[in-house]
Amino acid sequence: MTERKCILTGDRADPETLIRLAIGPDGQVLPDVRAKAPGRGAWIGVSRAELETALAKGKLKGAIARSFKDGALQIEADLPERIEQALRQDLLSRLGLEARASMLLTGSEKIDTACRKGLVKLLLHAADAAADGNRKLDQALRVGQEAEGSDLAGIVLPVDREALSMAMGRDNVVHVAVTDSRAALRLRAALGRLESYLGCVIEAPAQAEERSSAAQGAEIAWNDASVPAPAGDEVKG
Structure with a gap:
């Protein structure tokens, strides 16, 4: 465009x-x-x-x-508030679409296994997820990406587990693993726009560069929040 x-x-x-x-x-x-x-x-x-x-x-x-x-x-x-709610709902709707298309994994054990096998393209944590649970899955992610010793980690979403569970039609969703590269790009774009509007930055430029270098074989650029989604209702949303 x-x-x-x-x-x-x-x-x-x-x-x-x-x-x-x-x-x-x-x-x-x-x-x-x-x-x-x-x-x-x-x-x-x-x-x-x-x-x-x-x-x-x-x-x-x-x-x-x-x-x-x-x-x-x-x-x-209330226009600024309406925009925030619309962006938040857009992200949740995208998560719901990807869940129905079987592009996502939930459940700590399943995610841990997929992370260690290098199958996870994007790891997401609910805003109210326990720090210990985040650390364990982040470590599994680094193992699978051969990035141990780096600060490669999942992204803490600006939405809680209740909102995630409702959006995805599943019970008690605390962590989400994206196993498809294109789905990861679409979600990162939706999340990046919300982050930008909220004025928060998930990762510093140095971290983003380190993340990109560590994940060269993972098919996606973790710090790219502006990759356009392909056309089509089920793709672009």
């Missing part, structure tokens, strides 16, 4: 890493995180904190008016 320009910063980026805003039937500015709503759209690529500042200072209103060429549009005060 062609690059899009953030209406607040003027920076251009792949639309997979940005958030689209669209106009609802009542003239409200609403998040369109899957970029599927009809009509003209506007794109933003800032964190929630930056968006809240732009909203409070009137900068967002001006940018929206210029983009849609309409100064009468409604921008609700």
